[in-house]
Amino acid sequence: MSLKRAAEDSADWASSSKRARRTRDNDDYIDVDGEEDIRDVSPAPDTSLVPRGATIKFSALTRKLADGKGGRADGDSRDLDSHRHQQDKLVSHIFQEHDFSWLHLKPDHASRPLWISPEDGHIILEAFSPIAEQAQDFLVAISEPVSRPAFIHEYKLTSYSLYAAVSVGLQTEDIIEVLNRLSKVPVPESIVTFIRERTLSYGKVKLVLKHNKYYVESSHPETLQVLLKDTLIREARVHSQPTDNSIKAATFTTSKAPVKGNLVIPGTKEAEKKKDEVAGKGPAANGSNTDAELFTSVVGVEGDEVDEDDDNVHAFEIDDAKIDDVKKRCNELEYPMLEEYDFRNDTINANLDIDLKPSTVIRPYQETSLSKMFGNGRARSGIIVLPCGAGKTLVGITAACTIKKSCLVLCTSSVSVMQWKQQFQQWSNVTDRQIAVFTADQKEKFAGDSGIVISTYSMVANTHNRSHESKKMMEFLTSREWGFILLDEVHVVPAAMFRRVVTTIKAHSKLGLTATLVREDDKIADLNYMIGPKLYEANWMDLAAKGHIANVQCAEVWCPMTPEFYREYLREQSRKRMLLYCMNPRKFQACQFLIKYHEDRGDKIIVFSDNVFALEAYAKKLGKLYIHGGTGQVERMRILQWFQHSPDVNTIFLSKVGDTSIDLPEATCLIQISSHFGSRRQEAQRLGRILRAKRRNDEGFNAFFYSLVSKDTQEMFYSTKRQQFLIDQGYAFKVITHLDGLETLPDLVYKSRDEQIELLSSVLLANESEAELGTDVRAGEGDLAGTITSKDFGTPSKFPSVQRTSGSLTALSGAQHMSYVEQNKSANKKLAREQAPRHKLFAKREKDLTAARKEARAAARSQG
Numbered sequence: 001m002s003l004k005r006a007a008e009d010s011a012d013w014a015s016s017s018k019r020a021r022r023t024r025d026n027d028d029y030i031d032v033d034g035e036e037d038i039r040d041v042s043p044a045p046d047t048s049l050v051p052r053g054a055t056i057k058f059s060a061l062t063r064k065l066a067d068g069k070g071g072r073a074d075g076d077s078r079d080l081d082s083h084r085h086q087q088d089k090l091v092s093h094i095f096q097e098h099d100f101s102w103l104h105l106k107p108d109h110a111s112r113p114l115w116i117s118p119e120d121g122h123i124i125l126e127a128f129s130p131i132a133e134q135a136q137d138f139l140v141a142i143s144e145p146v147s148r149p150a151f152i153h154e155y156k157l158t159s160y161s162l163y164a165a166v167s168v169g170l171q172t173e174d175i176i177e178v179l180n181r182l183s184k185v186p187v188p189e190s191i192v193t194f195i196r197e198r199t200l201s202y203g204k205v206k207l208v209l210k211h212n213k214y215y216v217e218s219s220h221p222e223t224l225q226v227l228l229k230d231t232l233i234r235e236a237r238v239h240s241q242p243t244d245n246s247i248k249a250a251t252f253t254t255s256k257a258p259v260k261g262n263l264v265i266p267g268t269k270e271a272e273k274k275k276d277e278v279a280g281k282g283p284a285a286n287g288s289n290t291d292a293e294l295f296t297s298v299v300g301v302e303g304d305e306v307d308e309d310d311d312n313v314h315a316f317e318i319d320d321a322k323i324d325d326v327k328k329r330c331n332e333l334e335y336p337m338l339e340e341y342d343f344r345n346d347t348i349n350a351n352l353d354i355d356l357k358p359s360t361v362i363r364p365y366q367e368t369s370l371s372k373m374f375g376n377g378r379a380r381s382g383i384i385v386l387p388c389g390a391g392k393t394l395v396g397i398t399a400a401c402t403i404k405k406s407c408l409v410l411c412t413s414s415v416s417v418m419q420w421k422q423q424f425q426q427w428s429n430v431t432d433r434q435i436a437v438f439t440a441d442q443k444e445k446f447a448g449d450s451g452i453v454i455s456t457y458s459m460v461a462n463t464h465n466r467s468h469e470s471k472k473m474m475e476f477l478t479s480r481e482w483g484f485i486l487l488d489e490v491h492v493v494p495a496a497m498f499r500r501v502v503t504t505i506k507a508h509s510k511l512g513l514t515a516t517l518v519r520e521d522d523k524i525a526d527l528n529y530m531i532g533p534k535l536y537e538a539n540w541m542d543l544a545a546k547g548h549i550a551n552v553q554c555a556e557v558w559c560p561m562t563p564e565f566y567r568e569y570l571r572e573q574s575r576k577r578m579l580l581y582c583m584n585p586r587k588f589q590a591c592q593f594l595i596k597y598h599e600d601r602g603d604k605i606i607v608f609s610d611n612v613f614a615l616e617a618y619a620k621k622l623g624k625l626y627i628h629g630g631t632g633q634v635e636r637m638r639i640l641q642w643f644q645h646s647p648d649v650n651t652i653f654l655s656k657v658g659d660t661s662i663d664l665p666e667a668t669c670l671i672q673i674s675s676h677f678g679s680r681r682q683e684a685q686r687l688g689r690i691l692r693a694k695r696r697n698d699e700g701f702n703a704f705f706y707s708l709v710s711k712d713t714q715e716m717f718y719s720t721k722r723q724q725f726l727i728d729q730g731y732a733f734k735v736i737t738h739l740d741g742l743e744t745l746p747d748l749v750y751k752s753r754d755e756q757i758e759l760l761s762s763v764l765l766a767n768e769s770e771a772e773l774g775t776d777v778r779a780g781e782g783d784l785a786g787t788i789t790s791k792d793f794g795t796p797s798k799f800p801s802v803q804r805t806s807g808s809l810t811a812l813s814g815a816q817h818m819s820y821v822e823q824n825k826s827a828n829k830k831l832a833r834e835q836a837p838r839h840k841l842f843a844k845r846e847k848d849l850t851a852a853r854k855e856a857r858a859a860a861r862s863q864g
């Protein structure tokens with residue numbers, strides 16, 4: 001979450017909380033306070049938990065709760081109250097400003113799974129409650145998940161999350177009511193006010209695309225008047241012919257066709273049922289409602305009839321080029337624009353005759369995510385967040401098959417383009433004539449009036465050095481109205497590029513897909529107005545428990561630095577320091593040990609290293625195959641195929657070109673020896689390589705994810721930072737300080753001091769640029785799958801399209817919200833200054849090194 005947004009949210013709370021006693025430097029995703037918050041709520045001790053597994057029908061429970069009949073008898077509760085009062089006094093001094101005992105627990109609090117902080121809208125959920133699953137569905141709809149470990153979950157109410165809740169059809173009073181029923185304490189007044197304030201204006205303004213023109217539409221003329229008072233919006237307005245200053249003049253009547261949600265998303269059980277009915281098999285016997293259905297009926301999310309107040313819709317046209325600014329301003333004015341596409345009543349754009357193949361069955365969480373998009377029979381724009389390997393592609397394809405209009409898919413690399421095309425062909429009945437790709441090498445158009453085009457962000461956003469063919473292709477893309485635009489990996493695309501895409505391509509609905517809605521810069525909030533709210537976010541642990549993704553054991557292995565490496569580490573500058581902690585001989589040994597251990601177990605292992613110098617050194621020393629940006633396509637494919645099919649190739653080394661898009665379901669173990677600073681996203685994406693493990697449903701199967709970290713170096717700090725996202729998803733990282741049997745491993749590498757010193761000298765002699773972490777000089781920055789060519793980005797020097805390297809080093813590393821405290825600083829400085837007697841070899845190496853540095857600097861000067 002952006003700092004800006006964090007600041008806004010803090011401000012929101014400061015204004016609406018009656019007990020706002022301090023302003024917190026909150027951050028949803030970089031919440032170093034997370035644990036503290038959980039401790040804060042401990043004054044609500046739970047004495048009589050409903051046993052896990054007890055079957056309570058949610059409707060019955062909520063009715064009981066609403067009647068006030070749940071829990072203990074009144075007399076008991078009075079005793080308890082006085083007892084608690086005594087306790088409150090006792091604990092107040094411990095919790096001080098976090099003493100929330102003034103929020104009295106309801107008598108039957110033990111049956112209710114939530115606690116809501118009146119201060120900052122954080123919600124704590126007891127994930128072990130029998131109704132936790134249904135409560136989670138509700139909380140995901142109205143708030144942002146902050147952290148979801150096994151037993152206690154943390155969510156946060158924000159302006160955006162409430163905006164998303166309204167956009168999926170929830171009503172203000174329903175949100176308050178259900179929260180109240182689930183909460184152990186009455187919903188604090190500050191929260192009620194916040195929800196009312198934030199949901200009041202949502203849903204009142206819509207952005208509508210008609211006849212290739214954009215309109216701001218509302219059935220509340222006073223709202224449009226408010227918007228038109230804003231200079232930016234007023235200036236963006238296009239006066240239609242004949243010009244009339246009144247809003248009414250630009251009014252048109254929108255379709256009054258019923259929008260009841262009788263829409264059937266293909267590939268779902270509903271669709272199957274429909275098929276059976278058509279086939280004369282009658283409705284499936286399903287007498288009993290599930291808890292989820294009962295919960296839904298309480299919350300009233302799905303299948304809601306939308307009250308279309310279309311009788312008197314007012315609208316004004318806005319300039320295409322300013323669409324993005326207008327959306328942003330509307331957001332700032334607290335009137336976020338809903339984007340919904342009534343595709344079934346769109347008679348202007350040609351239909352696309354595609355459907356899922358009869359054999360395609362989508363999984364329950366895929367169905368749930370799609371139901372958030374199509375809940376009211378229209379296509380809502382927004383973002384769906386599913387874990388790596390959980391099948392986002394199929395979600396996108398099913399959405400395209402539901403809308404059945406022309407569709408543009410944008411991905412991050414040309415490899416992904418080909419994968420999307422292949423997946424469309426695998427899951428749907430799309431014909432070759434209907435699907436086209438637009439990359440540096442292929443510029444195809446579909447035949448007929450409607451079809452699918454798959455391309456990369458950079459191909460569409462690039463405005464420089466277009467070839468004649470590219471220009472013609474862009475004309476093809478920009479001159480038409482698209483029913484649907486699918487945006488893959490939305491979190492990695494720079495905001496400026498998004499802006500260009502959104503302003504040049506006219507699409508009725510947008511769906512963003514991602515696994516990790518985290519960015520190390522502050523651009524996450526931008527996605528809210530550029531694409532739409534987050535419609536759904538799946539729970540990683542849930543999907544693992546249900547076998548949709550693999551169970552993973554995560555471990556951080558601490559490798560002590562050898563004295564010689566550590567001495568140099570303390571002396572060296574930061575870039576070389578990184579190489580020193582990557583090349584630590586003890587890390588080499590740990591890597592060798594783990595490879596041996598897992599190969600013997602029958603695992604297939606991927607070793608990741610961002611640093612190509614280290615990658616090559618490790619792979620060569622350990623006799624394994626490796627792939628990095630400089631590896632040719634043919635060789636890559638050969639290595640990947642050996643890895644998949646040959647029993648002799650069980651370990652491969654990959655640079656960051658393998659972070660995403662590589663689909664290797666055989667891989668069951670990951671070892672990370674060097675990584676991109678504190679990037680939480682990279683950690684999650686790498687983990688994603690083993691989440692799709694083929695063997696995930698084998699009895700007791702576990703995949704393994706090891707991060708090798710050199711002890712007492714900066715790497716430890718980065719490692720902690722990197723793990724934060726996965727920890728928030730519920731993964732637990734074990735720390736391994738000693739690998740049993742390592743010392744006795746036959747052929748252990750770098751065992752003798754001389755070998756270690758030899759290695760150190762090679763590291764010290766290495767070029768400065770090789771020392772840079774994250775440097776895969778031969779791979780383009782956007783080359784996520786390694787095979788993208790520089791052509792994809794135009795001339796790289798002129799158009800560094802998918803750039804991750806902006807901002808300061810701290811911003812890049814994501815470390816800006818945490819401070820790295822170096823213990824015993826003075827001792828380090830002293831050590832660094834100390835002119836300790838050096839090994840003979842080093843004296844000579846030092847000389848060589850100084851000379852090499854000079855040479856490198858001279859070469860750099862002459863180049864640039």
Ligand SMILES: Nc1ncnc2c1ncn2[C@@H]1O[C@H](COP(=O)(O)OP(=O)(O)OP(=O)(O)O)[C@@H](O)[C@H]1O
Nearest residue numbers: 361362363387388389390391392393394515661688
């Ligand atoms: N409903 C389904 N039925 C069968 N297989 C599925 C289904 N959904 C997804 N898969 C399979 O799961 C695998 C992962 O899917 P996909 O590549 O779309 O994941 P992803 O979420 O895009 O992952 P990443 O973020 O790592 O790219 C693929 O092999 C896909 O065929």
